[in-house]
Amino acid sequence: MKKRLAGLGLLAIVLMVSLMVFRRQNFAVNVSGSKNFNARETLYKLSLSDKLKRPNINFGNSENGDFKALRLTQQFILENLDRFPIQQHHRLRGETLKSPLGTLVSYKVYQDGVPIVGIQLDFRVNSRNQVLELFNGYQPVVQMKVEPDKWMTIEQVAALQSSSFKKVESDSKTLTKPNIIWVESGSDRAHWGYVLKVVDLLQKKKAPEQAIFSAITGQLLAREVSRGEFNRLPRP
C-alpha cells in the first residue's frame, strides 16, 4: 500500500511534467493560420539525410540582425519548401527588428544584387523560439535575363512619357541601368524597371513622386503615392 501510494505520487509528477511540456508546445498565437514550428524540435530532428536533401537557398548576410532569429526562420523556410519555393537565382536577405511580441524578421529578395520589389517574406520569432509566419508574399519569379541592348535609357523613357509627366528623372546621376525588378501585385509577372522621380503634367500633386517604368518598353508600371496629412479629393 505504501509503495503503491509512492508510485502514484511519482506517476502524478511525471504526468504533470508531460502536460507542462505539451501545453507549452501548443500555446502560440498563430496569426496567419499556418503551421506552428517549434524550432527546438527541428534542431534536434535534423538528420544528416535531411541536411543533404536541403536545397542550396542563397541566404544573404544581414549586417546587424538577430542571428538566432535569422537562423530559426531560415530553417523554417528550408523545412517548408512547399510553401516557400525559393528559386536558385534568388538571394534572400534577412533583416530583423525587436518588438515586445518577439523578433520580426523580413526577407527581401534579390537577383544578382538587384532588388525584386513586390515580394517578401515576413516572420515573427516569439519569446519561446517559435517561428510564426506573418506574410508569405514570395513569388517564384523566373530568372530575368540581362539584355542591356534591350533597355531604354532614362532619357528615352522621359521622352515617351512627356505627354503624361512634366518631369521624369532619376534621383541618382549615375543611374544607367534598371535599378529594380518589379513584380506586379498578386502575380509572378516581373519587369526590369527604372524607379524615377516624376511630376504630373497637370501638377495635381504638390511634389515629385516615385514611379516605375518598364526598362524595355518605357510604359508606366506603378506609381507610389505619398501619405498626406489632409485629403483633397476629386468631387463629382
Next chain:
Amino acid sequence: MIWTTTNRSLFLFLCGALVLVTARCGRLVTECGGLPLNSERLSVISNAAFESNSKAYLIIPNPLDATGNFSVQSLDSSLGSFLDPFSLIGLNMSNFLENSFLKVRIKSRSDGYEQLATPNSQGEFRFSVPDIHYGESMAYHSVTAIQAYVEELGFQTDRTRPLFVMVRAQGSTSDPSDVNAFYDHHHFNPELPRELRLFGETPHAPRQDRDIYWHEFGHYFLESITLGRGIDNAGDLGSVFSEGAAIHECLADYTAESLSGRGYIGRWTAKNFPNEFPSGAPLRSAEDKSDSFDRYNKVSQFESTGANLDRYRLAEWCSRVLWDIRSQMVSENSDEGRFYADRAIFGAASLLKKDTSISDLKKALLAADEELNCGIHTRSITSAFISRGYPSEIPQISKPLNLRASLVWLNDQPGQFSLSFVISNPNGESAKNVQLILESADDRITTVIPTQGYGDLGANRSITVGQTGALPLDYSVKGSVDTTQNYRGARFLIRVKIENGPETVLQGAL
C-alpha cells in the same frame, strides 16, 4: 509529526496531484504576459525630460495649445516669453540638427549645411517662432523624442535608411498658403531614404506644430514595425480609399495623441482652414464628440457623393475605438496604463497583414492582448468596437454583387485605360469592404492602380464611377499597355471582392 514512509508517500502523492491540477487548470506565468515596462524611464522620455548639453527653445506642442489663445499666430511678439528650453538628444555634431538616422533640412535633401540651423555661442538653438530654423529645431526635438519613446516600449525602429525631414519642402507649386505634410516610405527604391515633407508658409505653419511631426512619424513607425509589407499596398499604389489607408491614418493619429496625452490632433494646423474648422477645433479627435465619427455606419457606408471615401473619416472613428481601449487601461492603472495600452496597440499593428482591414485590426488587438496581457482586455477591446457601432457578428450575404463595366482609354495618358462601372448589391444586407480589383491575364497589360476600395455597400445600393453625375474615374482602377505593340485582344479580369460574401469576376479584353 513522525515522517513515516506512509506519510512521505501520501505527501508526494498530494504534491503531484496539486501540481497536476494547477498545470491543467491554471496558466503558467511564462506562457503569457510581456516583459515588465520601465515606467520610470518611460515617464522621463514621454515628458521629454532628457539630459543633454544641447538645447532648443520651443513652444511645445505648438503656440495655440501652449498658450490656450485661439487667436495666436506665429508672428505674435508675445510668443517669445513662452519659449522653453528642451534638451536635444543624440546629435552627431553639436552644430547641426542631425544624427546617424535623422537629418533635418529645409527645402530638400541636398540643402547645404550653410543654409541650416546652427546653435548660438551657448550651444542653444534659439530662434523666434516664425524663423525657419525654429521649425528645424522643432522637427529634430519632436522626432527624436517620439522615437526614443517607442524604442523604450520595446519596438526597435528600422534605421536601415535615414529619415530626412524637410520643414518647408520644395514643391511643384509655390503657393505658400498650400499647407500639407507628406510621408514617403519609398517602397519602390531601396536606395532612397525615407522622407517627411512639410509645406506651407502661413501664420500657422505645420513646421511649428509637434502634432504634425508625431503623426507623420506614426506613418514611418507603422511601416517599420510591419516590415514594409504594405498594410495599405492598395493606397501605396494609388487607391483613393482603402481600409488599410484609414488604419494607417488612425494609428498615426493615435501615436501622436497617446504620447501627448491629448485625445486630439492638429489644433494649430487646423487654423489654416477657417472655413472647415471653427477656431480652436482640432483636425481630428479621438475623444467622444457625439458627432458622425462616433458610429461605424456613419463613416463606413458608401454614399454617392463619395463623402465616406475620405479615409480620414474612418480613421477618426478608428482612433476613438483605440482611445476607448487606452482609457480602459488607464482607468485600471493610472500610472502605467497608457504605456501598456501603447505597447498592446503598437504590438497589434505589427501583426497586421498586407492590405489590412478593420476586422483584421480587431483580431490583431485581441491577439496582441492575449500574448502581452494574458487576454485580460478581451472584453473591453470587443466592447470598444461594439459600442461604436461595429457589428459583433457580420452577416454573410449569399449573392455576389452585380457588376457592369466598360473600358475607357485615358486621352491625356497615352497607353493607359480605366473602367467606368456600376456595382450594385442585390442582397438584403450590407456588403462589407467592397473592393474593385483589376488583374492582368496577359503579359501585354500591366496594372498600374490595381485596386480601389469603396467601403460598405448597403442593401440594394449601388456604386457608379465614370459616368455623368457620378464619381470621376479617379476612383477607378487603371491599367497600361505598350502603345508600340499590338495589344488588341489582351485579356484582363475584374474582380469585386467583399469580406462577407462571394466574389464577382468578369473577364474582359482590350
